[in-house]
Amino acid sequence: MQNPSGIPTLDALADAIAARLSGRVSLGPTGEPEARIPLDLEIRPQNDDPLRDLRAGSRVEIAGMEFTQSIQYNGSTGASHGDDNAVSLVAYKTMVARVYPFVRRGMLGADTLTGQRVTGELIFSIGNRVIYQTGPTRSDGARIGSTSDLDRGLWDQEFTFSGGGGGLVVRPSTTLINVNCPLNFIVPAYYCRRGRIHITVRLWPVTDGVMSGRSATATQYLQFIDVPAPKVCLVRVNWTDNAGNVNKPTDAAMLATLGLAERMLPFPYFESTILTAEITSSAAFAMVSPEPGGCNNAWLSLVTELNMTRIFTALFQLGDIVYGMVPQAAIPAGSEKINSGCGRGAGGGFVGLDSTFAHEIGHLYDRSHVAVPGDTTNDLGYPNYGGSARSIGEVGIDTGTSPPTLFDPSSSDDIMSYGKNQWISPYTYQNIFDRRGTYQSEPINPRLLRPLLVLDVRIYRAVRNTTRVEIRKSVCIEAAGMVPPRPVGAFSPLSLDLLDGNGQVLATHHCTWAPAHGGGQCGCSGGSVPLEREPWLDFQEVVDWPAGVASIAFHRGEEALHTISVGEPPLVSIEGPKRSETHLMVRVSASHPRERVSVVVLFSADDGVTWQPVAFDPSNGEVTIEADRLPGGNRCIFRAIGTAELQSATAVTQPFDLQRTPRQLYLTLPSNKCVIAPGPVALAVMVDTRGLGAIQPQEIRWSSSLDGELGFGYALTPHLSEGRHEVIATAPDGLGGVLSKRAIIIVGGRRSQ
Numbered sequence: 001m002q003n004p005s006g007i008p009t010l011d012a013l014a015d016a017i018a019a020r021l022s023g024r025v026s027l028g029p030t031g032e033p034e035a036r037i038p039l040d041l042e043i044r045p046q047n048d049d050p051l052r053d054l055r056a057g058s059r060v061e062i063a064g065m066e067f068t069q070s071i072q073y074n075g076s077t078g079a080s081h082g083d084d085n086a087v088s089l090v091a092y093k094t095m096v097a098r099v100y101p102f103v104r105r106g107m108l109g110a111d112t113l114t115g116q117r118v119t120g121e122l123i124f125s126i127g128n129r130v131i132y133q134t135g136p137t138r139s140d141g142a143r144i145g146s147t148s149d150l151d152r153g154l155w156d157q158e159f160t161f162s163g164g165g166g167g168l169v170v171r172p173s174t175t176l177i178n179v180n181c182p183l184n185f186i187v188p189a190y191y192c193r194r195g196r197i198h199i200t201v202r203l204w205p206v207t208d209g210v211m212s213g214r215s216a217t218a219t220q221y222l223q224f225i226d227v228p229a230p231k232v233c234l235v236r237v238n239w240t241d242n243a244g245n246v247n248k249p250t251d252a253a254m255l256a257t258l259g260l261a262e263r264m265l266p267f268p269y270f271e272s273t274i275l276t277a278e279i280t281s282s283a284a285f286a287m288v289s290p291e292p293g294g295c296n297n298a299w300l301s302l303v304t305e306l307n308m309t310r311i312f313t314a315l316f317q318l319g320d321i322v323y324g325m326v327p328q329a330a331i332p333a334g335s336e337k338i339n340s341g342c343g344r345g346a347g348g349g350f351v352g353l354d355s356t357f358a359h360e361i362g363h364l365y366d367r368s369h370v371a372v373p374g375d376t377t378n379d380l381g382y383p384n385y386g387g388s389a390r391s392i393g394e395v396g397i398d399t400g401t402s403p404p405t406l407f408d409p410s411s412s413d414d415i416m417s418y419g420k421n422q423w424i425s426p427y428t429y430q431n432i433f434d435r436r437g438t439y440q441s442e443p444i445n446p447r448l449l450r451p452l453l454v455l456d457v458r459i460y461r462a463v464r465n466t467t468r469v470e471i472r473k474s475v476c477i478e479a480a481g482m483v484p485p486r487p488v489g490a491f492s493p494l495s496l497d498l499l500d501g502n503g504q505v506l507a508t509h510h511c512t513w514a515p516a517h518g519g520g521q522c523g524c525s526g527g528s529v530p531l532e533r534e535p536w537l538d539f540q541e542v543v544d545w546p547a548g549v550a551s552i553a554f555h556r557g558e559e560a561l562h563t564i565s566v567g568e569p570p571l572v573s574i575e576g577p578k579r580s581e582t583h584l585m586v587r588v589s590a591s592h593p594r595e596r597v598s599v600v601v602l603f604s605a606d607d608g609v610t611w612q613p614v615a616f617d618p619s620n621g622e623v624t625i626e627a628d629r630l631p632g633g634n635r636c637i638f639r640a641i642g643t644a645e646l647q648s649a650t651a652v653t654q655p656f657d658l659q660r661t662p663r664q665l666y667l668t669l670p671s672n673k674c675v676i677a678p679g680p681v682a683l684a685v686m687v688d689t690r691g692l693g694a695i696q697p698q699e700i701r702w703s704s705s706l707d708g709e710l711g712f713g714y715a716l717t718p719h720l721s722e723g724r725h726e727v728i729a730t731a732p733d734g735l736g737g738v739l740s741k742r743a744i745i746i747v748g749g750r751r752s753q
C-alpha cells in the first residue's frame with residue numbers, strides 16, 4: 001500500500017478530485033438500447049439537476065468502477081497509465097468489479113456519511129434477463145470518506161493512522177488519516193459470457209438499508225471476448241539422481257503448475273493433456289545459463305526433443321503448445337540462482353514453479369524478456385510505468401486465492417522479467433490477448449493426408465571450410481494437421497533444396513532457428529554470441545514432400561553443404577502388445593544396411609484415423625506404456641515408422657481391444673488444514689483431457705453438502721456458510737459417464753483483520 005502520510009486529506013483537495021472524478025462513470029451508453037433493469041431495483045435519477053447537490057444532504061457517490069480479471073487500468077484513485085478499463089475482458093474468466101465510493105457533501109458542506117459503512121449489490125443482465133446478482137465480498141461493506149482516502153491497493157481492509165507530516169501539508173500530530181478500500185464484487189467465470197452484458201451497481205449506507213435515498217447507482221455495458229482455450233500438451237520428465245533414484249512428477253502436481261498462468265494470462269482455462277510419451281533424463285537442469293536470458297544445455301536439449309514431439313502433436317491435432325515438466329528433485333539443495341525453465345517453440349520448466357510456466361507461455365505468445373540485465377533480446381517496447389523498469393504499472397489481482405491477492409505496482413514485476421513478486425502488466429496481458437489465435441488452427445479432416453518429411457538436423461560450425469550436417473532424426477510420414485508456428489525472432493540461416501533425378505529444384509524449404517529464452521533468477525551478465533561462433537545449430541523442420549524427389553541439398557545460398565540421396569528403406573517390424581496388469585509393451589526392430597534408422601512409435605485408438613506419438617527411438621526397441629495413459633477403444637493399433645535414406649517403412653500391430661480411460665479431474669481448493677475465513681472461497685478444477693477434448697465451463701458443476709448447488713465453471717468463488725463442507729465437482733468423463741471429485745473444506749472462525 002501507499003505511504004499513508006503521503007495521501008493528501010485536505011477537504012478542499014478531496015472535493016476538487018471528487019468533482020473531477022464524478023463525471024467518469026457512464027450512466028448508460030448513448031445510442032444503445034437500454035437493458036431493462038429489474039423493477040424492484042430503485043434507480044437514482046439521471047444527474048439532470050445541477051442544484052440537487054446543494055439542496056440535499058450528503059450522499060454516496062461512485063468515483064469509478066474497475067473491471068479486472070488479472071490486471072486493469074483504472075484512474076478512480078489516482079494516476080493510471082491507460083484509459084479506464086481499456087484492458088480487454090475475457091469470456092468465462094473470473095471478473096472482479098471494484099467500485100470506489102465516496103461522500104458527496106450536501107448543502108453548506110454537510111457530511112453525515114464520512115466514516116460510515118456502505119454496502120451494495122451488483123447485477124449482470126443480458127437484455128431484460130438478470131443472469132447474476134451478488135453482494136460485496138465483505139458482508140459488512142466498506143468505510144466511506146473522500147476520494148483521496150481511497151486506496152486501490154487494499155482488499156477489504158481499512159486503516160486509520162494518527163499524526164504524521166509530509167505530503168502537501170504538515171499536519172498536527174493529532175490528525176487522523178483514513179485509508180479506505182473499494183467495494184469488491186466477484187463475478188464467477190461462468191457468468192462472464194461472451195458478448196455484451198449490462199452491469200448495474202448500486203451502493204447505499206448500511207444504516208439506511210436498501211431503500212436509502214442517499215444511494216448511488218452506476219451502469220455500464222461490458223464486452224466479454226471469446227478466447228479459445230489453448231491446447232497444452234504436458235510431457236513428464238522422469239529425472240534420475242546420482243544414486244539412481246527416479247523422480248516422477250505426479251499428474252496432479254504437473255496440472256497444478258498451470259493454475260497460476262490460467263488465472264494470470266488472458267485465457268479462460270487450458271485444454272491440458274498429459275502425453276503418453278515421457279522423457280527420462282539425469283541432466284543438470286538447475287545450472288545457471290552462461291548466456292544472460294538464455295538456457296543451459298540440459299534445457300536446450302530437452303526443448304529440442306520436445307520440439308520434435310510438438311511437430312507430431314500439431315500434425316495429429318493434439319495441441320501445439322508442448323511443455324516438459326522436470327521434478328524439483330533436480331534442483332540441488334541450497335541453490336540460490338537457477339535456470340528455472342526454457343522456451344524455444346516448445347518449453348520446459350520445473351514442476352511447481354508456476355510463474356516459470358506462465359513466463360514460458362508468454363514466450364510462446366511472442367513476448368520477449370523485460371529488462372533482464374545484459375539480455376540483448378529484451379523487449380524495447382515495454383512501457384516505463386515509472387519506478388522500476390520491470391514494474392507492472394497497475395494493481396494486479398489473483399482471483400484464485402482466498403481472499404484474492406493484490407499486486408502493487410511499486411513492488412511487483414512483470415512476468416516476462418526476472419524480477420520478484422511477479423504478476424502481469426497491462427502491456428504483456430493485452431499483447432498476449434491480441435495474439436490469442438496464434439495456436440488455434442481450425443480442425444481439419446484427419447483423413448486428408450499429405451506426405452511430409454520431419455527432420456531434426458544439427459549443423460556444426462565450419463572448421464577449415466567444412467560444415468558438418470548431422471541428421472539426428474528423420475521421419476517420412478503422412479499427416480493431416482498443420483505445422484506449428486515458428487517462434488518469435490526466428491530467422492533462416494539454412495535452406496534445403498528438394499531435387500529431382502536430374503538435379504532440378506522441385507522446391508526449397510527454409511529452415512528456421514530462434515534463440516532460446518531462459519527463465520529464472522539469473523544474475524549473470526555479458527554479451528550475446530554471434531551465430532557463426534555457436535558450436536552447432538539445431539533445427540526441427542517439417543518439409544512438404546512432393547512426388548519425384550531424388551535427393552535433398554542443404555545450403556546457405558551457395559554451394560550445397562551436404563546432400564542426401566533417396567535410397568533404400570529400412571526393414572521394420574513390430575511385436576505385441578504384451579499386456580501386464582498395468583502396462584502394454586511393444587517391441588520394434590528396425591535395420592538398414594548403411595544408416596541408423598530413426599523410429600517413431602504411434603498409437604491409435606480408432607483404427608488408424610487419429611494418432612498420437614508414444615515413443616521416439618526407443619532404446620533396445622522396447623516401448624512400455626501404462627495402459628490407462630492411452631485413450632483406449634475396441635480397435636487400437638500401434639504403428640512403428642522407421643526412416644533411413646529418406647525412405648520409410650511401417651509396421652503395425654493387429655488391432656486390439658483396450659479399456660477406455662476417462663478424463664481426470666483435480667481440485668484446487670484452499671488447504672483443509674486450516675479454517676477458512678467466512679467470505680468468498682476460491683475453488684478451481686484442473687482437467688487432464690486424456691485426448692478426449694475440452695470440457696465446456698457449463699459442464700463443470702459444483703455443489704456443497706451444506707449450501708447445495710454452488711454454480712458452474714473451471715473456477716468459482718462462492719460465499720460458503722460457516723461449517724464443514726464436502727465440496728463436490730462433477731463433469732462429463734468423455735466416455736458418456738460422469739466424473740466426480742470431492743474434498744472437505746472448513747469455513748468458520750473470525751475473519752483475520
Ligand SMILES: [Zn+2]
Pocket residue numbers: 359363369517518519
Ligand atoms: Zn524467458
